Amino acid sequence: MSGDRAFSHVERLVSFGPRPPASPGIKKAQQYITDVLRRLSLEVEHQNFLASTPNGNLPMKNIMGRSPVEKGKVVILASHYDTHLMTNGVFVGANDGGSSVGLLLELARVLSRRKLSFSVWFVFFDGEEAQRAWSRTDSLYGSRYFVERLRARGQTGRIKAMILMDMVGDKDLVLENDLNSTPWLMGLVRDSATELGFGQHLSGNPMAVQDDHIPFTEVGIPAVDLIDFKFGPNNRYWHTPQDTLDKVSPRSMERVGQIVLRTLDKLSAR
Numbered sequence: 001m002s003g004d005r006a007f008s009h010v011e012r013l014v015s016f017g018p019r020p021p022a023s024p025g026i027k028k029a030q031q032y033i034t035d036v037l038r039r040l041s042l043e044v045e046h047q048n049f050l051a052s053t054p055n056g057n058l059p060m061k062n063i064m065g066r067s068p069v070e071k072g073k074v075v076i077l078a079s080h081y082d083t084h085l086m087t088n089g090v091f092v093g094a095n096d097g098g099s100s101v102g103l104l105l106e107l108a109r110v111l112s113r114r115k116l117s118f119s120v121w122f123v124f125f126d127g128e129e130a131q132r133a134w135s136r137t138d139s140l141y142g143s144r145y146f147v148e149r150l151r152a153r154g155q156t157g158r159i160k161a162m163i164l165m166d167m168v169g170d171k172d173l174v175l176e177n178d179l180n181s182t183p184w185l186m187g188l189v190r191d192s193a194t195e196l197g198f199g200q201h202l203s204g205n206p207m208a209v210q211d212d213h214i215p216f217t218e219v220g221i222p223a224v225d226l227i228d229f230k231f232g233p234n235n236r237y238w239h240t241p242q243d244t245l246d247k248v249s250p251r252s253m254e255r256v257g258q259i260v261l262r263t264l265d266k267l268s269a270r
């Protein structure tokens with residue numbers, strides 16, 4: 001698990017510029033994610049859909065990488081890869097949208113060499129961010145569509161757990177104690193962090209986070225969100241043009257990656 005490798009993916013993503021849905025930048029990101037997954041010999045599925053948003057119908061694309069050889073149960077590792085739409089400035093989303101994608105690509109590399117008792121799907125959601133103002137209908141476009149398709153295919157029962165990563169690159173890493181995550185799964189994550197000596201990265205204050213794990217918990221799939229919602233001093237960099245590469249820490253990404261790997265070991269032993 002290398003924070004530097006994860007960081008190099010973030011560098012590439014940021015070089016594509018802003019990546020809101022249906023933008024030139026997100027098309028480059030889609031190609032990049034697809035290429036990296038294919039180089040790891042994963043099968044890549046593009047889930048294309050038209051999202052009805054306050055800014056009209058937008059073409060969106062979830063990307064999924066998985067091993068050609070599948071075992072029964074599935075653990076989903078996920079992140080959104082779109083960036084916040086900013087009309088009055090340049091937003092490149094190094095941390096918000098970038099860091100978790102870089103980490104997920106690095107986890108795909110590490111896990112392609114590991115044996116677990118279940119399959120892992122690497123899922124990259126489009127359209128997590130609101131187009132205008134966050135609401136139930138204006139947010140989480142990709143994850144809502146993904147879960148809708150899972151249900152339509154009768155596959156929700158195959159999913160053992162879903163682990164979401166978002167905003168994992170802050171230098172001052174504090175992972176939220178999210179009340180919307182499934183308690184036993186959050187317990188595994190927090191135990192893993194503590195065992196690794198990363199207890200200082202766990203927030204003591206409970207907080208309910210709205211993120212791509214919500215559509216999963218709503219259909220009864222255990223899901224957890226690893227997110228540091230307070231980005232920079234007084235959350236100063238969140239959804240601002242200051243969300244740039246220099247704010248992203250390879251070490252923070254590496255530690256979150258280690259927590260995820262240990263959580264997978266615990267899930268594998270259950």
Ligand SMILES: [Zn+2]
Pocket residue numbers: 084096129239
């Ligand atoms: Zn965001």
